[in-house]
Amino acid sequence: MLGDIALLFVCLLGGESVHRLAGVPLPGSIIGMVLLFGWLALVRRSRPGLSSATTWLTGHLSVMFVPSAVGLVNEGPILSRYGLALAVATAVSTVLTSVVTVLVFRWTLARVSERGERHA
The missing domain is CATH 1.20.5 (Single alpha-helices involved in coiled-coils or other helix-helix interfaces)
Incomplete structure (x- = not known):
């Protein structure tokens, strides 16, 4: 699960980097989601860890607000x-x-x- 959370954070960091360095007029989190989507499309394997990580994050969503x-x-x-x-x-x-x-x-x-x- 730790590796899957790291994947989420790497995609977020990549999106924020693209946003700040390239000046793309999209929020970094949206760019990060596109990067995650691209990663999941390119690396076609089962991701049960990612599912459990996102379930855990969704369960604690109120803290993130x-x-x-x-x-x-x-x-x-x-x-x-x-x-x-x-x-x-x-x-x-x-x-x-x-x-x-x-x-x-x-x-x-x-x-x-x-x-x-x-x-x-």
Whole structure:
């Protein structure tokens, strides 16, 4: 499990390095996720350790939000200026994401049901 956690941190470090050194306009964590995806696509082997590591990290996810909350507290002036717009944008994007997810799920379910009827 330690090696799998190290893989996650190496991908994160690589993403942060690319972000800072190359000036790519994406957060380092997103670049790191792309690097992890690329690694998993290139190295095709079972990763039960990675699964257990991510399950453990997900189980302790609430602890990982503490630095984000502290960071928000430090951005008080910006939040007082743009907070309402950020809240509205977050609410609208959440609703739109939910609607699109439901529509895609219903479309997929209809296609799977249709395929099952043709093969029956």
